[in-house]
Every structure is written in C-alpha cells, then in structure tokens.
Amino acid sequence: MVLPPDHADRVIATQRARVEKVAMLGTLVLIGSAFWWLLPAIDGSVEMLPRLGPVLGIFAAGLLLMDLIDHGPVERARLAVIACIAWPLSLAMAVDSAGSGDRALAAALLIGVAAVLLLYSREALSVSLPSRRLRGFGGLAGAALAAAVLASLGTELTMAGAVVVAAVLPVIPDLTAKDDDHEARQSFGVALEAAEAEMLTLRSKNSGLEQAASLIKQAREEGWKKPARGMVLIEEAEREAERIMAMAIDINAIRADSLAAVERSEAVAVAAVGPRKAFQMGDREAGHGSLREAEMLFRLAKTKAATIEEHWQAAVDSISTAEAAISEHSGAAADSVRGILAAAHEALDAEQPSEALHIASSIPAHIESLAASAGDAKSAINDAELAISAAEGELALRNADRLTEAKEAMAKGDAPLAKGLADSITREVRETTEAMQEVQRALRQRKQIIAGFPSGQAGEAWAARLEEAEIQSNAGEWTFAAEALRTLTSDLQAFQVQMSEADELLSFVQEEWIALRRRLDSSNIKADDSDRIAAENAVKTAADAYEAGDVQSCLAALGRADELIENLRRRV
Template sequence: VSITVSSNHQNSLNLRLQLTLIIVVAIIYVYQWINADDERLRRKRFGKKMDLLEIRILELRSNGVVIDQAASLLMTAKQQGYRNLDYGEELIASAEEEIERTLSFSDDVDEIRADTEKFLKEAEEIAIEIKKPGNLFKAGLREIEFGSLREGEMLFRESKKKSQEIIMWWEKAQDAIVLAKNMLGERETLDLNQLSEILSEAKKLLQSEEPKKAYAMASTIPLQLESTDLAMAKAIEKLEQAQKAMKSTEGLNTEDLFNRLEKAEKAMHSGNQALVSGISDGIIREIESERAAMDDVLRALKQKKHLIQKWKDRDDKSEWDVKLEQIELAAEDLSWTHALKLLSDLTKELDGQSQIKTEVIELLEYLKEQWKILRNQCEASNMDMTDSRFVEIDGTMSEINDKLEAGMYEKCFLQLSHVDKAMESLRREV
C-alpha cells in the first residue's frame, strides 16, 4: 500500500512540472509573437518612409535639385536599415534634414544668382569687353549643376563683386586715363617718362579689369603734373634771376658761368626743373660770391702800400712780396675767390706777426726797466762796471732793437731770454 501511495505522489509531481513547463513555453511563445509583430510594424513603417523619401528625391532631381548626399544616406539606409532599424531610422532622418538644408540653401543661392546676374548685365552694358565677371558667373553655374552649392555661391559673390567694381569705377578710370593722357600730351616737350610709365600701367590695369586700381593710379598724374608745373615755374623764375645776374658780371670770369647757364636752359626745355633750379642757384651764388670777393680784393690792392709798409723793413721781405704777387696774379686771372683766400691768409699771418711784435716790445721794455734798476743797484754795490756781462747785456739790448725792426721776432725772444738769465746772475751778486 505504501509503495502505491508513493508512486502516485511522484506521478503528481511530474504532472505539475510538465504543466509549469508548458505554461512557461506558452508565455515565451506569446511574447515572441507579440514582439515579432511590433518589429514587423516598424519595418513596415521604415519601408514606407524610405519609399516616400525616394519618391521625393526623384521629384527633386527631376526639378534640377542636386541632393546627392541625401540619396547616399537613403542608399545606406536601404542596405543596412532592416538589420538595424534604429540606425536605419537615423539615416532616414539625416537624409530628410539634408534635403531641407539643401532646399533652403538652394533658395538662397537662387537669390544670389539672380542678384549677381542683374549686376553682371549692368556691368557688361558699361564695358562690353569685360570677361572676368561673366566667367565667374558661368563657373558658378557649373558648380551648381555638379551639386557644389557652396562653391557656386562663392563664385556668384565674386562675380557680383567684380561687376560692382566695374559699375562703380570703370568710367571713372577711363575718364582719369583720358585726362592724364591729354595733360601729358600738352607737355610733350618735357621729360615726363616716369609719369608716362604710370599712365601705361594704369591702362594695363584697366585692361586687366582692375578699374579701381587703374583710377587710383591715373588720378595721381594730374596732381603730380600740377606739382611739376609749380616746380617748373619756380625753376623758370630761378633761371631768369640767373640770366639777370649774368648781365652784371663785369670783371668776373664768365666762361664757365655761361656754359652752366646754357645747360640750365636746355634742362628747362626738357622739363628737368630740379636741374634748372640747381644750376641757376649755383650760378647766382657764385656770381654773388665772386663779386664780393672781387670787391674785397680790389679794395685791398688799392691799399697795398699799407700792406707793404708792414714788411718792407723785414729780412724776409721778399717772401711777403711773393705772397702779394700771387694775390695780384689771381686777380688778373679773375679768380677772385682764390685771390680772396690768399689775401685772407696774408692778413691773418700779418696779424699774427703783429701780435708777436707787440709781445716782444712789451717784454723788451720790461727788461729795459729792470736793467736800469739792476744797473743802479750794481753801481751802489761798487761792482766792477767794466764786467763783460754789463757790456754783453747792453749790446744784446741794442741788437734786439735792430732785429725787432727787421721782423726777426723769434731771434728777439731768444736774445731776451739770454738777457734775462744774465740779469738774474747779476742779481745774485748784488
């Protein structure tokens, strides 16, 4: 009986276990069935989104809108989206955003293109020959066709910028070049090579479709010509002053001055106002300098007796005569500035000699007074007045007077020094 009861109990447990297992399996199956149904719905919705997006892309492309990036994202979504719905839906969203961004940017580019085209037409009406703005515009259109909206926009903006420059500056540059050309033509006799080169460069800039730079360069020419005219007027005034000064050159050496004046006149005809002014100023200064030197030298030569008087009794009289003769020769050659220089050197040297003579006389007079006192002291001391030193001092004093008259001042100083030493020797014996 006990064995039977135990067997029944075991069977009951097995039955319960089987029922539990069946229930668990059923629950799992139901969950998987429900979840699988949700995935099917997501895939279905994902597929519809892709279909709608693909249709939209085809429509946009048929209207000429380039959306390669969005199409590429859609292709990736098709290939990988069903295996990973989250990633696929993310790609679809990115593609839609790219389409919206492209459409928005495309609208902006269309506005820029229309605006650029308006300026381009106006610029081409002003200057038919221009190429750069049109080429930039065409390049922008090509970039748009290839889907490079940003590059296209940049090219449109550059084209507009060039067109605006043409509109604003082309006619101004042309007028400035014509004005500069006419002003230079009125001055054909002048040497204006530098300004002609500037005009040529301005023309090249205009041909290169750089009207603003061309205008800036050409417009400087009238200003420089005005400055040149003013400088030339001053140079002509200087030249006239030089010509007038040349009429008052009597007694001057004018050969070189006339050569320089002729050179200044040629420089005036060639438009070299700086050279005209420089030469004319030099002529005027030299005439004034030479005339002043001539007056000083002639005045001194009229009084040459007074000059000769200063050295006529000197031992080196011949040397001073030679110096005076050199001054006279320079005056005969009309080299007045040189003659004045020699005269100035002569007078300075004479003044120096006169100063030395004064010093010798002062020292001689002083020693004479001292000798007179010392001689009396020696007599009072009963010294032998026949001493050779007394005779020597008296004789030297007399020689100094003679040499002083002869202008031998250096020897005078030596003998005065000798007298002073001899007197000092006598003082020690008094």
C-alpha cells in the same frame, strides 16, 4: 659596498636558472609518471585506450609547466583556456572512476583537480567581456570533450547528463553576458539606419552633401566600438545636411543678385571680363556641389562688378583728360608723368578701376608742377642773362656756353636742368663780382697792408703772399684772389696781435734787466760773469728777433732771458 650595475640582472638570471632546473625536473618526473602509467598497456596487461587519456593529460601538464615560470599575460591566458577545457574532462574522469576504496579516492582527487581548474579559469578570465566570452567558449569545448569521453567509456546516461549539465551551467552567463555599451550600441544602430535612409533621400534630390555622407560613413566605422562617438558624428552629419539644404535655398538668391551686378558692369565696361569669369566659376562649383566655394565666387563676382560699375567710367575720363594735358608737354619730366599715365592704363587693364582713378587723379598735380617748374626755369634764365650782360671779360665768355646749355635744356622740356644751370650762372657771376669788388677795395689799401708787414725775411714772406693775390686778380681769378686776401688779412691781424704781446713782454724784460744790472754792479757781479753775459745775450736775441718779425724766436729768447734773470736775482 658598491654593487656592480648589472648585479640585479645577474641575480634574476641566477634565480631563473634555478627555477628552470626545477621545472625541467618536474617535467621529467611527469614524463616518467606517464611512462609508468602506460607501461602495463605496453606489455598487454591492460587495454591501451583507457590509459591513453591520462597519459596525454600528463604530457600536456609537462609542457605547460614552463608557462608557470614566465607567467606573463600570454602564459596566464593560455593556462586559463587549458583550465577551461580541462576541468570538465577531470570531472568526467572522476565520474568514470567513481566506486569504493581506491576508486573513491581517485574520484575525489579528480574532483578536487576539476574544482581548482574551474576556480583558476574563472579568476584569470574575468577582467573584461572578451575574456569572459573566451572562458565561456573554452568551457563549452571542455563540456563537449567531456561528453565525448563519457560516451566512449559507456557511462550511464544519467551520470553523463549530470556532468554535461554541470559543465555547461557555469558558461551560460559567460556566453550571454553583455557589455556596458550594449544599449548605447543598439540606439546607435537605430540612429545610423535612420540617418543613412535620410541621407539617401536627400542626396537623390540635392548635391553638395558629400561632407555629411562622409560623416555618416565615419560613424559606421567608429560607432560600433564607440557608440557615443558614433552618435556625435551622426548629429554632426545631420547639422551639416541641414546647413547645406539651407545654403542651397540661399545660393539661388545670391546667384541672381550676382548675375544682375555682372550684367550692369558689362553694360558699363564691355572689355571687363573678371566679374563674368568669377560668376561662371561659381556656377561650376555649384554644379559640383561645393556650395561654400560657389557662394564665395558669386560674392566675388558681385564685388568686382560693383567696383567696375562705380569707378570704371570715372577712371576712363580721368585718363583721357590726363592724356590730353600731357600731350602739350615734352622732355624728361613729361616722360616721368607719362610713366604714371602708363601705370594708370595698366591698372585699368587689370580691371582695377579704383586704382586707375587714383593714379590718373594725381597726374594734373604733376602737370601743374611741370608748368611751375617751366616758369621758374624761364625766370632763372632771364636772371642769368641779366647777370652775364652785367659781367665783363672772361667771366661773361665762360658763362655764355652754360647759358646756351640752359636754353637748350629748356627747349627740350627739361625745366629742372635748365633752372639749375641758370641758377649756377647767376650765383657764379654774383660771387665773382662780389669777390672782384672785395679784391679791388683791398688793393686800394695796399700801402696800409704793407705797413703792417714786419721787416726782414718775415716781411718778404708776407709781401710774397700779397703779390700772389695780385697775380690772381690780374689773371681774372677774383674768387681765389679774394680768398687769398681774406686769409692774408686775417693772418696779418693775428700776427699784429702776437707782435703787440711780444712787444709788451720785451719791454718788461728789458726794464727788469736794466734794473737788475744796477743791483748786480753794486753786488760786485761784474759784466764778465757768465750768467750775466748769457742773460745779456738772451735779451739782445729777443730784441733782434722782434725787429725781424720772428715772434716765436722772440718769445723763446724772452723765456730764456727771464729764467737767467731770475737766477741772477737770487744771487743778489
């Protein structure tokens, strides 16, 4: 059987409703009892005041009956406090009701009620020291109320005193109880007073103890609740104060050392203000009591001053030397070196002399590279002039303008551009000259090349390619002509290889066909046979294609002829 998810809640709600009904019934019964008890006083049969106290007690019990249903921590505490106050009152009422007969029974019942209330209050309020003290104050209030009730009822002084003593004796241990940290709290209080007195003395003589004072304040706020934590904070405050005092002694020596370094750096570089600025900031932080920050700033000022003292003059000299060297050069390459020099100036202005020295030290190597590039460019221009002077015709005229551009670039100081132009001129002249010589050698062998051409239309295509190469050479396009002749020669060699292979295949097929025809005649396969006619035509087509230089058609016809010959051979 599967229960619904809210089955437990519904069962609890049902049970609670039943208990509440019972509690309501009990409350009504108590109220009815109080009314019954008060009824004789209403019609004047008895005095009202003696009966009013029990009635109020019954009404209070009716109201507290609902706390027995929930009976949570708050309800238990409320019931326990009421029990602390009520049990002395019950005891006082028992003393007042003492006598013989029914009065003795009533007194015994009230004493039993007082005992139950006393036991419940001591059990419910015995967990911690605050609960015990609450129990003590509640019992003390109950004793006071009991004394007032006994005095109003005119009880004998001896009996009243006995009741008050009996009510006060159980609460004395509760009121005088101390927790486990009582001794630690006393020790903390003594240590706190001593630490505060010492801190006042130290702060009157020195600054920078704000952190230690803050720890003392935190110890005062937390230590009364947690004495161990408070003692730890006091110890930390004492250590912090000792460290600050020791640092205050050392900071003077650090400051003097930093000041000496700053003054030496100012003697080397008057324009450098970084070390002095850092030193002044350190003085300001020391005046505010921030000794750690002051120490860091003093050390920073000393470091900057040492760097300036060591590298400043060397950086200035290196930059001056580089400026003098670069002034002799011009052009785009020299401008790039001037950019490096500007970076060195910026580093020096930023008071980074070591970086400025590093940058300026690399400039001589760049200048040497400029000189080497200029020498290479001049040599390349000379080679280009020699190449152009040895060239002829259009080649010399076409490259003369580029040589002029190279010389202009050299005059402007752009050695890499000048060298590139000159090298390109030399390379073009050399390649063109070599191509011209190659073309001239090939054309001198024109007859040998033509002899390798096939006859027919294929030969005309080869001749057209040779003629195109001649036209390019006559136009001075030697490079294109050389490339055309190289391609022509390579293709012609490949064609001749193919023709040789086709010739071998054709000879083989023709020999096979001649031998097969004799066998066909003897086998009575006449010349008018369709397969024989087809084979004869295929062999003839292959021979005609070979004579025309059509290698692909020749090979295709030979393949067809071989297939037909094989078919005829099977018929023999």
